[in-house]
Amino acid sequence: MIRHPQLLYLLFLPVILVPLMIAGYHQGLKTLQTFFGRWRADILKETYVVKYFFAGLGVFITLLALILSLLGFQGKKRIEIAEHQGTDIVFVMDVSRSMLCEDVEPSRLGKAVDLAAGIIERNPGARFAVVIFKGEGVKTIPLTEDIKAVTGFLDILNPSLLSAPGSNIESAIHRALESFTDREQRRKIIVLFSDGEALSGDLDAAAVKAVEAEVLVLSVGTGTKEGGRIPLEGGTYVTDSGGKEVITRLHQDTLEELALKTSGMYLPVSDPVFFTRISDVTEGKGSLPEFKTRDADAYRSFLLVALGGFCIFLLARIRRWKNIS
Amino acid sequence: MYSFETPEYLFLLFLLPVAVFFRHFWKKRGGRIPFAVSLWNREYFQPGNSLAGVIAFLSHVSFWCSLGCIIIALAGPGIVRHRKVFLSRGLDMMIVLDLSPSMAAQDFAPDNRFESARQVIKDLVQRRENDPIGLVTFGLEAALRIPPTVDYDMVLQRLEDLRILEMGDGTAIGMGIAVACLHLQQSTAGEKVIVLITDGENNAGAILPEAAAELAAGLGIRVYAIGIGSEGEVPLEYTDPATGKTYRGQFVSGFDEELLVAVAERTGGKYFSSSSQGTLEAVIRTIDSMESIEKRVSIQTETEEKYRTWIAASLGCFLLWFFLSRLVLKEVW
Structure with missing residues (x-):
């Protein structure tokens, strides 16, 4: 490679x-x-x-x-066993309008919040942060043990929190990487919730930065391939310039690619053992690297x-x- | 500090002068062809173009520099940095700051009480190492502005965003302490501290300061209460963030010292009174030194590899040499 x-x-x-x-x-x-x-x-x-x-x-x-x-x-990998004193998890939440689609219950964003809350519940002692993104990423909750602050913020997530349109994944990953600190030797994980639709920014640059910072990216494909309409207030749906209702679908390729490039993992929301697979990573079990790999050029x-x-x-x-x- | 992963390769640099000698100065070297520089009884050939000489010299220098850079890159150069890694957890500190209009009183030079408080909090944040710090503000109501975190840049940013009166016109001290307690409740820190900075009497909020102090004591949280402001009539000026309207006037300053002493003592903390910027700084420094816990730290060494820089330099020199030698001087190899 x-x-x-x-x-x-x-x-x-x-x-x-x-x-x-x-x-x-x-x-x-x-x-x-x-x-x-x-x-x-x-x-x-x-x-x-x-x-x-x-x-x-x-x-x-x-x-x-x-x-x-x-x-x-890349030549031989130099492997160093990593000794971690805990886990830091940054939730990167796509709050673009397509996340309001209800092809998963209760909606893509609602499902993402539920899953994030489940991860918090299953990882006592971990620290959490929240980055939200649309046209650009914004650090909203810094790394903290204060679960009330994190869940309280997740509960009010909605697309109107940010005004810039789009889904800039690069900016979001950069903000997430800024959330981690080097003051402690902790396992660093980004959990990205997105439908992968219309993602912009340089994915490769974001992946390289994540690898350099020794951060694993777990991307969660929030939505279905069949997709659905995007509801608006008043029972109407988002339409295109021709007045036709817009159908939004899960684009998992980008999300899979990001996870692959950071030695992370792609998970669909429908994965029946979602939390087990997440816990394997957050607790350093399973097949994902629990060591630093230094690529000896x-x-x-x-x-x-x-x-x-x-x-x-x-x-x-x-x-x-x-x-x- | 610059270091090399395999410095043994650097011994190859000693061969460079030898190679230069054989390439350029050895009389028996084969890269030369003797030929006549003049005809019989005619003028000698004059190498007149000094620019060509300079270019030839540059060409040789870039060739040998390229070779030298390869040898240095082979040795694996890198910059070694030492990083402090904390092995133990710091204490949790929550700053609870009054944003009532009276904090705009101008008895704290150079600006007002609020700006002085903001400045000393910034100094405190910058002095701490690996201690999660959070921020709660209160006026008529109280709210968490940032949960306890070691992301100090974000704490400083949130501090910078604060405006007087944005929490309403009132002084809900009890609510401020209670919100701070709520967000320290699940902390795994061995030591938890609230630093309360206020200039008024509790006159709002559903929770009395005494009740909030009980809550804090029950959770093992110490409260350091700082009453700021001078006694008597003081000038005041502030802008309402909701309307943008600026208010000026005089008001009679005073705070409920007894209440603050009671709150601090109930939680095992301490009360401080501050009537000027200087004393406020001294108080914050005192709290800072009182709340220092022993930390276990390890120093980690990290090397930022720099071999690519040397390879790039080698490639640059090599291309320069080729350009000068082949395309400018048109040397015969």
Whole structure:
């Protein structure tokens, strides 16, 4: 796996190098003819071909190896057992209008609140925080043991708490990561409740930040694939510009991807063993990592190859020309 | 502090001068072709372009820098940082602050009682380490502004957002203490403390301060009560956050000292009187020092790896060398 795929474009450099090297070969031949005349250049050519080939090979190998070392190929994982003094859980709640859909009982948002309350109840001694998001994420309750404050706030959740439209997942994850503290060695977990619809922001950037902060993301797909209408006050439903009722559906791909990238877990709200699976994570049981994994980059192998490329180049340059006197 | 994961690789740097010697200074090196620089009896060839010399020098320097950076990157450079990790839990502290209009009295330089109180609370928050701090405000009613947390940035932000009179015109001291107790009730902290800052008499709320003190005592919460303000007539100015209208006037200042003493003593806390900014600061510092508990701490070492920076530098130097050598100087390899 590559940690910095955004640098893959650098691989064009060795490709560009090849025609440059070929042009350089012909140019070198001409230079030899200019300085030594045609007949002596012909004598030198045999050596020149060998020297140029190996010098070029050295340059090519060095350039390619340097780029590969920058890409961050993951080598062996260094595993360190994590010793935790407790668990910190940040609930990230999508409060976009689609969360009012009633395809799950009582509504997507209501179900999310119920599940969050269940998690709180099953994790005595843990600290909880709440981040809500629409167009951007907002930290509303900081990490606290004060369950009354957390549940009290969850009870009043509704889409009108935030005005900015949209569902910016990146901003929400960033706010959630800010909620954690490094003052204590605690298990850090984000539980994201969302229907995954129209999520915006850079998911990869958010996932990278979460991994760096050693935070597991459990994403909960709140809704159904069949979906439903979005109710409004007065018994009406949200309509599109053509007056047709909007049907909102669960988009679990994004949520699954986020969980996968942070070594976390995706859970549908309908999972019959939802709380057991959550507890496995919050209590450090089960299959999810209860250790810090440090990805040991394979950069050193590539650097050694680059060093070898340098050596080939240097040896080619130092190699003696034929005696032409 | 800069450190290296495998510093043994740095010994390769000693080979660099040797390589430079063989590449550039060794007389028997093979990378040269002797050729005549003048014709018989004619002028000598003059290498006139000094810019080419500078570029050639730059080209060589970037080549060797690139090689040097690779060796340094191989050694696994990183910045070592030490992090303090608390192994024991701190105490829980709830600040209970009066937001009644009388807190706008201007007998606390440079502004008023409320601003002075806000400033000393900020100082207190910034001095604590790993002690969850919460905030309750009261006027006619009382409300939790932030639950006890070690997210001090958020505590400071909520403090900054406070406005006089936003909890209504009144002084519900008992309600303030009761709300604080409610939110400290489930705390697992060994020590729980309320710091009450008020300048008035209890005149609102369904819960009497004495009853709230009983509740606090029952939960093992100590109350430090701070009565602030000077005696007599004082000027006052505040803006109603609901209407935006500014009020000015004089009022006769005074607070129920006996009540505050009783509340503090009932809970095993202490009462302090403060009539100026200086004494308020001293009082808060006293409480801060009284409520220091022993903390178990471990120092963790973390290394921020920096090898990518060196690889990037190596790649940059390498590309510069290639550009100068092949495309500018057109060297024959």
